[in-house]
Amino acid sequence: MIAPVVDITWLTAHRDDVVLADVRWYLDGRSGLAAYEKGHLPGAVFIDLDAALARPGSAAEGRHPLPEPETFAAAMSAAGIGDTTTVIAYDDAGGVIAARLIWMLRTLGCEAALLDGGFFAYDGEPSTATPRPAPAAFTPREWPAERLVSLAQTTEGGHVLLDARDRPRFAGETEPVDPRAGHIPGARNLPCRENVDAEGRFLPVAQLRERFASVGVDGSTHVVSYCGSGVTACHNLIALEHAGLGRGRLFPGSWSQYSHTDRPAATGD
Numbered sequence: 139m140i141a142p143v144v145d146i147t148w149l150t151a152h153r154d155d156v157v158l159a160d161v162r163w164y165l166d167g168r169s170g171l172a173a174y175e176k177g178h179l180p181g182a183v184f185i186d187l188d189a190a191l192a193r194p195g196s197a198a199e200g201r202h203p204l205p206e207p208e209t210f211a212a213a214m215s216a217a218g219i220g221d222t223t224t225v226i227a228y229d230d231a232g233g234v235i236a237a238r239l240i241w242m243l244r245t246l247g248c249e250a251a252l253l254d255g256g257f258f259a260y261d262g263e264p265s266t267a268t269p270r271p272a273p274a275a276f277t278p279r280e281w282p283a284e285r286l287v288s289l290a291q292t293t294e295g296g297h298v299l300l301d302a303r304d305r306p307r308f309a310g311e312t313e314p315v316d317p318r319a320g321h322i323p324g325a326r327n328l329p330c331r332e333n334v335d336a337e338g339r340f341l342p343v344a345q346l347r348e349r350f351a352s353v354g355v356d357g358s359t360h361v362v363s364y365c366g367s368g369v370t371a372c373h374n375l376i377a378l379e380h381a382g383l384g385r386g387r388l389f390p391g392s393w394s395q396y397s398h399t400d401r402p403a404a405t406g407d
Contacts, residue, residue, distance in 0.1 A: 140224060142244065142379045143233075143340055144251045146259040149226055153181070157219050157271070159227040161236040162257075163187040163369075165315070170235075177264030179228065179257065183217045183271060187369065190214075191238050200395035201315075201367035202238075204286075207278035210242065218271025224249040228256040232334035234370040241372035241388065244379075245285045252376055255339045287362050287389045289396060292322055297360035300353060300386075302330040302371045303393070310405030315366060316394050320403035322364070326353040327407070330365070330373035346381040361386030367394040 149156070160182040162170035174184040185191065190213035192202035205213075219225055225243055227236040233252040243250035253259060292299060301321050306312045308327040313319035321327070328349065334340055341349070355361055361378060365371035368390040375386050397403070 139244070139247075140249045140251050142240065142251055142376045143254050144226060145254045149253060152224075156224045156226050157217065158182040158253075159185045159217065159219075159225055159236070159239060160229070160257075161185045161187060161191075161227050161239050162229045162231075163235045165366075173230070175266065175268075177266060179260050180262070180265040180267075181269055182228075182265075183269055185213070185217060185227070185239055187235065187238065190217075191242065191369075195367070195394070197398040198395070200391035202369055202390070202394075204242070204281050204368075204390050207280055211276045211278040214276040215273045216271075218269075218274050220274030220276050221248070223274060224251075226251055226253050228253040228259070230257040230338075232256065232331060232338040232373075233340075233376070234330050234373045237330075237373040237376045238369045241375050245282060246279050255337060258338055285385075285387050287387050289389075289391055289399070292362065292364070292389055292396070293324065293401075297362045297387075298354050299325040300328045300355070300361060300363045300371075300374055301325040301393075302328060302363060302365040302374045304329050304331065307366070307393075309407060310403070313397075316397040318397040318403055320397075320405040321393070322396055323402055323404040325364070325404070328353050328374055330370045330377070333373060333377040340377065340380060343381050346377055347383065350378065350381060350383055355383060357383040362389055363387070364389040364392040364396075366392055368392045 195201035310320035
């Protein structure tokens with residue numbers, strides 16, 4: 139399988155052999171589609187997080203539950219992505235949003251990688267042309283149970299539970315979206331946005347391994363990742379694999395599901 143992260147040099151050399159996907163989305167309500175239409179990497183198709191990579195949220199399941207397999211397959215097909223297509227995805231936030239698509243595809247056994255540096259890795263003129271790809275054959279497949287954990291399983295033990303949110307949200311100092319502040323008891327904070335440098339490129343593998351080691355992840359541990367709604371948590375899972383520390387599991391409901399329950403919440407470090 140292709141490495142989980144590739145650089146712009148790799149993309150340039152393989153451009154005719156891949157589908158390039160723009161997966162911009164913003165928690166503050168800005169439109170990812172509007173950003174795409176204003177300018178994107180030439181030839182990129184737009185993938186809508188809410189429509190293609192999640193089904194409608196609820197208090198019972200969280201803001202971004204995984205989509206039904208048929209919905210995801212239809213969205214991929216419409217974007218020209220088939221069962222054997224190699225997909226390279228990017229955003230303008232260090233990959234923390236695009237990682238959701240890449241994790242989903244890799245979880246299904248598809249060839250997919252994040253573009254290191256994302257939108258800003260490209261030094262040419264952005265394009266405003268909208269590609270019209272021919273539909274491709276993408277087979278609906280169930281999300282593998284071994285790559286996921288449920289709400290109940292998060293506190294069962296036997297794994298290191300990583301919270302990908304920024305430190306103030308983890309500590310319970312602020313909570314802009316969900317009904318309660320704090321984190322799942324026992325979780326360790328590994329903010330996904332700190333996996334990359336100021337230019338949105340992944341830290342060197344040695345530094346990533348040090349980051350994971352600081353929260354008790356050394357390649358011999360089972361890892362579960364969560365965030366606010368199961369999106370940016372995927373960035374920690376991609377970083378984990380990129381660092382050569384194995385493949386973890388996702389808690390899709392994340393804090394947006396947990397915080398609607400009466401389960402205990404922790405605050406502080």
